[in-house]
Amino acid sequence: MKVLVINAGSSSLKYQLYDMTDETVLAKGLVERIGMDSSILTHKPTGKEEVTEVSEILEHTTAIRKVLEKLTDKEHGVLSSVDEIQAVGHRVVHGGETFKGSALVTPEVKAEIRRLFDLAPLHNPPAIMGINAAEVNMPGVPNVVAFDTAFHQTMEEKVYLYPIPKVLYKKHRIRRYGAHGTSHQYVSRVAAEFLNRPIEELKIITCHIGNGASLTAVKGGVSVDTSMGLTPLEGLMMGTRSGDLDPTVVTFVMNKEELSISEVNSMLNKHSGLLAISGSSSDMRDITDGWEAGKPNETLAFEMYEYRLRKYIGAYAAAMNGVDVIVFTAGVGENSAIVREKTCENLSYLGVELDKELNKVRSGEPRRISTPNSKVEILVIPTNEELMIARDTLQIVQESK
Ligand SMILES: Nc1ncnc2c1ncn2[C@@H]1O[C@H](COP(=O)(O)OP(=O)(O)O)[C@@H](O)[C@H]1O
Numbered sequence: 001m002k003v004l005v006i007n008a009g010s011s012s013l014k015y016q017l018y019d020m021t022d023e024t025v026l027a028k029g030l031v032e033r034i035g036m037d038s039s040i041l042t043h044k045p046t047g048k049e050e051v052t053e054v055s056e057i058l059e060h061t062t063a064i065r066k067v068l069e070k071l072t073d074k075e076h077g078v079l080s081s082v083d084e085i086q087a088v089g090h091r092v093v094h095g096g097e098t099f100k101g102s103a104l105v106t107p108e109v110k111a112e113i114r115r116l117f118d119l120a121p122l123h124n125p126p127a128i129m130g131i132n133a134a135e136v137n138m139p140g141v142p143n144v145v146a147f148d149t150a151f152h153q154t155m156e157e158k159v160y161l162y163p164i165p166k167v168l169y170k171k172h173r174i175r176r177y178g179a180h181g182t183s184h185q186y187v188s189r190v191a192a193e194f195l196n197r198p199i200e201e202l203k204i205i206t207c208h209i210g211n212g213a214s215l216t217a218v219k220g221g222v223s224v225d226t227s228m229g230l231t232p233l234e235g236l237m238m239g240t241r242s243g244d245l246d247p248t249v250v251t252f253v254m255n256k257e258e259l260s261i262s263e264v265n266s267m268l269n270k271h272s273g274l275l276a277i278s279g280s281s282s283d284m285r286d287i288t289d290g291w292e293a294g295k296p297n298e299t300l301a302f303e304m305y306e307y308r309l310r311k312y313i314g315a316y317a318a319a320m321n322g323v324d325v326i327v328f329t330a331g332v333g334e335n336s337a338i339v340r341e342k343t344c345e346n347l348s349y350l351g352v353e354l355d356k357e358l359n360k361v362r363s364g365e366p367r368r369i370s371t372p373n374s375k376v377e378i379l380v381i382p383t384n385e386e387l388m389i390a391r392d393t394l395q396i397v398q399e400s401k
Pocket residue numbers: 209210211212239282283284285288330331332335336
């Protein structure tokens with residue numbers, strides 16, 4: 001079965017086409033700047049040359065139509081007809097308490113995702129646009145949704161509740177939900193396989209540090225705590241998101257600077273984190289370059305980022321009463337040897353011993369970067385949210401027949 005996986009953002013759409021007979025990627029790509037004047041489509045067919053096309057793409061339906069044109073193009077395509085695509089899988093960030101796993105898209109499922117718009121105003125609306133666009137362009141083809149929150153539905157009440165009046169949970173379902181669950185689940189499973197140990201025995205801390213960043217405590221294969229909360233703003237310092245702060249900062253700033261709710265939301269989600277402290281960039285590559293060059297703002301941004309990451313690792317070792325494995329994944333986790341080195345340097349009290357040479361090796365494969373003496377296994381595992389979504393899509397579509 002050929003499965004198209006879509007990860008729709010507000011102004012972007014990432015895609016991967018899988019042949020699920022052997023889980024190979026036939027093509028992947030990205031549409032950026034949807035709704036802006038010059039949209040960019042980058043299409044990478046496996047084994048063929050990458051193509052980039054600039055045009056006006058005003059909304060997601062057109063974006064998917066353009067992607068399907070590329071997938072069936074004589075020169076750059078990998079399919080003879082769109083009909084070869086038998087199912088579409090979508091990443092949805094917020095599934096609330098309703099979705100504990102992936103689901104076949106029905107009118108009811110779409111209504112529930114819409115009902116959750118309030119809880120993920122940045123993430124869920126584009127997901128619905130992606131689903132609608134797939135339905136318009138590929139009528140009759142089943143759609144499946146995979147939720148970032150689903151893996152974290154195993155957290156206990158004492159972990160997911162905030163210590164605020166309970167009526168707010170009853171009325172509005174305000175609680176910790178977490179995100180990046182597909183990634184945390186995937187890398188924790190691969191870690192257990194890599195170590196050849198049953199996941200049921202392991203205490204794993206998975207560090208998904210990309211543009212958005214979150215940590216999860218995975219005990220016995222299930223999520224017992226995670227750093228993102230009601231929305232993907234809580235927890236670690238990120239590229240443009242603040243992560244943890246005293247909630248009074250919000251009301252104080254709103255009052256003193258006369259900011260509206262949407263202005264303060266935008267400040268915390270889009271103008272904070274590495275970008276705010278460095279004053280120059282949200283990209284860890286630029287921050288690291290600045291730190292190496294001795295620039296003070298980038299150095300402070302780097303140190304704050306690493307310090308906050310390390311504090312969370314300590315917290316999750318405490319949450320599980322120990323840790324056997326720490327996994328680094330996503331853009332920063334997979335690529336930044338210096339972030340991993342500095343973080344591990346200060347975890348010696350846990351018995352962490354990093355092999356600095358192994359840490360520098362670049363590879364797209366799961367790998368160990370701790371010494372044989374280290375009490376904690378330190379692994380780098382490339383995440384693959386799309387493959388997880390494609391697998392769930394295949395299974396759910398087959399079961400529904
Ligand atoms: N070589 C590298 N060194 C440090 N950071 C990197 C490197 N390559 C990528 N990154 C970081 O990874 C981030 C993107 O991570 P990714 O997981 O792809 O994020 P997202 O899925 O949220 O777009 C970039 O913003 C960049 O900071």
